[in-house]
Amino acid sequence: MHEKARSEALWKFGGYGFVIAATMFVIVPIYWLLVASTLPQTEILGSAGSLPRLLPGTNFLDNAQALAGRQNANYYQSVINSVLVATVYTVLSLILCSMSGFAFAKYEFRFKEPIFLGILGTLIIPINLLVIPLFLLVSNVGLSNTFAAIILPWAAYPVGIFFMRQTMQSIPDSLLEAARMDGASEFQLYYRVALPTVRSGMAALSVILFLFQWNLFLWPLVVLQQDKFTIPVALTTIVSQQTPAFDQLMVAALIAIVPMLIVFVALQRHFVNGILAGAVKE
Amino acid sequence: MSSIDRRTELYDELRYKRQRLNRLLPSTLNPPFVLLSPMLILFAVFLAFPIFFTLVLSFFVYQGVSAEPLLGINLGLVYITIPQVLDLQFVGLQHFERMLSDSVLHQSLFNTVYLFAVLIPTMVIIPLGLAIALNSALIRFRNTFRSLLLIPTAANTIAYSVVFVAIVAEGGLADSLFVLIGIDPIAWLQNGFWSRNLIAFMSVWRWTGYNMIIFLAGLQTISGSLYEAAEIDGATRLQKFRYITIPQLRPVLLFIIVTSTISIFKKFAEPQILISSGAPLEETRTIVYYIYQVAFQNLELGYGSALTVLLVVIVSVISLMQFRVGD
Numbered sequence: 001m002h003e004k005a006r007s008e009a010l011w012k013f014g015g016y017g018f019v020i021a022a023t024m025f026v027i028v029p030i031y032w033l034l035v036a037s038t039l040p041q042t043e044i045l046g047s048a049g050s051l052p053r054l055l056p057g058t059n060f061l062d063n064a065q066a067l068a069g070r071q072n073a074n075y076y077q078s079v080i081n082s083v084l085v086a087t088v089y090t091v092l093s094l095i096l097c098s099m100s101g102f103a104f105a106k107y108e109f110r111f112k113e114p115i116f117l118g119i120l121g122t123l124i125i126p127i128n129l130l131v132i133p134l135f136l137l138v139s140n141v142g143l144s145n146t147f148a149a150i151i152l153p154w155a156a157y158p159v160g161i162f163f164m165r166q167t168m169q170s171i172p173d174s175l176l177e178a179a180r181m182d183g184a185s186e187f188q189l190y191y192r193v194a195l196p197t198v199r200s201g202m203a204a205l206s207v208i209l210f211l212f213q214w215n216l217f218l219w220p221l222v223v224l225q226q227d228k229f230t231i232p233v234a235l236t237t238i239v240s241q242q243t244p245a246f247d248q249l250m251v252a253a254l255i256a257i258v259p260m261l262i263v264f265v266a267l268q269r270h271f272v273n274g275i276l277a278g279a280v281k282e
Numbered sequence: 283m284s285s286i287d288r289r290t291e292l293y294d295e296l297r298y299k300r301q302r303l304n305r306l307l308p309s310t311l312n313p314p315f316v317l318l319s320p321m322l323i324l325f326a327v328f329l330a331f332p333i334f335f336t337l338v339l340s341f342f343v344y345q346g347v348s349a350e351p352l353l354g355i356n357l358g359l360v361y362i363t364i365p366q367v368l369d370l371q372f373v374g375l376q377h378f379e380r381m382l383s384d385s386v387l388h389q390s391l392f393n394t395v396y397l398f399a400v401l402i403p404t405m406v407i408i409p410l411g412l413a414i415a416l417n418s419a420l421i422r423f424r425n426t427f428r429s430l431l432l433i434p435t436a437a438n439t440i441a442y443s444v445v446f447v448a449i450v451a452e453g454g455l456a457d458s459l460f461v462l463i464g465i466d467p468i469a470w471l472q473n474g475f476w477s478r479n480l481i482a483f484m485s486v487w488r489w490t491g492y493n494m495i496i497f498l499a500g501l502q503t504i505s506g507s508l509y510e511a512a513e514i515d516g517a518t519r520l521q522k523f524r525y526i527t528i529p530q531l532r533p534v535l536l537f538i539i540v541t542s543t544i545s546i547f548k549k550f551a552e553p554q555i556l557i558s559s560g561a562p563l564e565e566t567r568t569i570v571y572y573i574y575q576v577a578f579q580n581l582e583l584g585y586g587s588a589l590t591v592l593l594v595v596i597v598s599v600i601s602l603m604q605f606r607v608g609d
Contacts, residue, residue, distance in 0.1 A: 099317045217439060217551050264433070271432075
């Protein structure tokens with residue numbers, strides 16, 4: 001019995017050690033980002049051998065102002081662009097994914113299975129690799145350097161379609177039948193019955209969609225010009241030099257990361273559901 | 283002819299054209315078709331067509347854009363033209379032959395495979411360990427730990443890469459911490475080996491919590507009675523792990539490995555940021571980064587497409603092999 005208690009304590013000790021170490025590993029860069037954004041350049045990079053600076057300074061506003069004064073890219077404009085694009089994208093994609101999810105879940109029609117499998121099949125192709133044909137397509141129809149070019153190609157998002165189909169399947173057929181008896185049109189079934197029923201699923205998906213667009217990088221880098229840059233692309237214009245201005249860079253990174261972390265904490269339940277929805281592939 | 287007559291005539295013509303258009307559309311204008319069509323149009327134009335077009339382009343050399351219209355379609359009510367055509371020259375398998383002797387490609391492939399070899403075990407073992415610890419009643423504050431570990435999932439790839447660059451820059455946080463514990467500073471961005479490992483390190487930071495939460499969900503589907511039965515038979519912790527947890531987790535393990543593989547083979551953002559900050563090109567260039575260089579810096583869209591095809595084939599073959607072994 002004594003033996004067992006000792007082994008139990010050992011597992012507990014090891015478990016805590018592992019979990020705490022991993023948590024530290026995750027938290028330190030984030031905490032350091034918060035601190036570094038308030039420091040002048042000279043203190044972000046001390047000389048090797050100095051102790052790390054662990055408490056915030058008072059330079060945040062100066063750094064933020066220096067970031068605004070940059071010549072070659074308007075970073076704050078890119079923040080507005082990113083918020084705008086991600087919001088429009090999320091709304092559009094939610095509508096498309098929920099409509100097609102409802103169709104796949106609640107109707108029988110010809111070629112249903114092949115169409116659905118075709119959509120799922122594209123999941124294996126990393127979207128980064130469609131950049132070349134998309135670039136030719138978009139520049140040939142005159143969409144290059146427009147927000148439409150970074151919204152439309154991913155609006156029919158396969159993960160979202162799949163997720164909405166799964167979610168819509170949970171709506172009882174009797175509910176739809178009852179609404180039909182009451183004289184609801186087929187579109188009203190979708191809009192007035194199905195959508196309100198799957199509200200939490202929609203919330204989960206919208207977090208995933210927003211984050212997807214917020215983080216999109218290679219495609220906007222290829223297709224956008226300076227005035228339309230989104231946050232990730234604008235960030236690279238600050239980093240591309242031998243000694244980057246780390247004071248400005250840290251404020252810029254803070255703006256790119258922290259709002260998302262706040263959204264994440266506020267919507268964590270939906271967020272986790274979204275991750276798992278993408279993961280459960282039965 | 284009076285103006286009223288003209289108007290009637292115009293209405294008649296419009297009605298006729300609309301009828302003709304209606305006849306072109308499927309006669310069963312049923313609800314699922316209406317619900318699906320916006321998605322299907324976007325899907326066909328922006329996903330299916332590009333996939334097909336990549337394949338076509340990989341056999342051609344792209345020589346710019348010419349002014350002749352490629353296509354003019356009169357749909358009755360609208361006239362659609364595609365104003366410019368691509369000027370393409372057929373070269374057969376030439377691009378694929380070029381790959382055999384392309385040393386830059388070989389180096390990029392090696393770098394990607396290196397990341398794959400380092401990351402697959404790390405991105406499975408650490409998250410699995412965390413999921414098991416955070417699923418066990420031995421640990422308190424489990425929800426807090428889960429939330430904290432999940433934070434990087436919401437972090438922008440470029441932004442966190444920038445933060446890591448600042449951390450490992452000369453005189454940055456990493457140097458200070460190393461000196462504190464008595465290790466010589468590492469020149470992360472000047473040394474190819476360390477730059478490459480920095481990419482791996484950053485990926486571990488980004489994906490650990492994500493994989494952990496999927497493992498956790500998998501663990502929670504395992505019935506507790508299995509463990510109770512093993513308990514009665516006197517199984518040790520390791521035996522329970524080996525003979526219950528691992529077999530039961532098999533589908534989840536397979537999912538993690540396949541998605542991690544895809545994410546490693548499409549890695550672009552981290553190398554891009556490290557290379558812009560001065561890391562050596564040879565050791566940090568991934569295959570997607572090379573495709574980007576070929577297609578958009580050298581404007582060799584044909585060869586870039588051929589490389590894309592190669593990459594899709596590699597990823598598909600590896601995924602299929604993993605499914606074979608995993609099932």
